[in-house]
Amino acid sequence: MTDEQTGAPPAGPDAARRGKTGEDRTARDWVGSDEPEAPEQAPAPAPAPAPPAADEPATEEPPRQIVRATGPPRRPPMLVQGMWPALLAAVLVGATVVGLLPLAVAVLGVQVFLVLGALALLDAPASGGAFLVATGTVLAADVVVLADDGRITGLAGVAGVGFVASVAHQLLRKGRSRVTESLADTLVVIVMSVAAACLLALRQVDGGEQVLLVALSAAGAVLLAGRIGDTIAPRPMLAAGSTRGWPGLLLGL
Structure with a gap:
């Protein structure tokens, strides 16, 4: 009775070669591919925490300064002020x-x-x-x-x-x-x-209309005459830095 009939593994060098080939085929079938497996990539290490920054002193915003005009305010001309x-x-x-x-x-x-x-x-x-x-x-x-x-x-x-x-x-x-x-x-x-x-x-x-007309006309004329005098002869001034002068005041009176 032969080895094939009995089902026993064949003996000899051919049997050894066939057995080795069978083992290789079985290993390849278990792996599923002839290509070698790619090595698994290790997870990237977590970045190290940054060292705590030194406490910097808070810079305070300087207070806003109100800029005021140092010179006298701009005024219209004397005649306009009187008109x-x-x-x-x-x-x-x-x-x-x-x-x-x-x-x-x-x-x-x-x-x-x-x-x-x-x-x-x-x-x-x-x-x-x-x-x-x-x-x-x-x-x-x-x-x-x-x-x-x-x-x-x-x-x-x-x-x-x-x-x-x-x-x-x-x-x-x-x-x-x-x-x-x-x-x-x-x-x-x-x-x-x-x-x-x-x-x-x-x-x-009674008679109030005439009084009112005279009073209003005199007031307007005095103010206009005073400013005309200040335009013509502004000095001597009534006070330092004043726009009124003595000639205009006397002319208005």
Whole structure:
């Protein structure tokens, strides 16, 4: 009986060679490919943590400096400064001639400009609320004079109401800084602007129109003449750094 019939592995060199080949084939089949496997790549090492930076002192931002003009403020020429009040006086004169209602409109405009100029000159705190209070007060003063046929007895009560409104404004505004200064500035503006309502009262009395025309014309002429004198002969000055001179002052008088 042969080796093939019995199923025993063949003996001899051929059998050894065949057995070795079979083992190689079995190994290749187990691997699945004739190509060698690529070596596994090791994971990249994690980067080392950076050393803690030294605590640097925080640099403080220097405070902002407010740059103020060192020289005198720029002003319009002398003649222009004199022409504006003269033009305003001319408008009031024309309104006086036309009638009471045009004069009331012109006086109200003058009062509003007076309030704005005084608040800006005084640099009043909370000037927005002060402007509203003063404007409402002067409007009430004009209405009282017109409704009372030229009598000014009600102006004191209007000024008192303006004072109460000023105090209420101080209580309602935020921050409430510089309360005394703001209240004082508001009252000064109210008194000055309410006094302008007397022009309406003067227009309604007998002979008041002529008096009003003379007074307004004289005021405009004096202001214009004074500025003309300052333009022609600015020295000697009234004070150091002043734009007014003694010749202009004497000419205006």
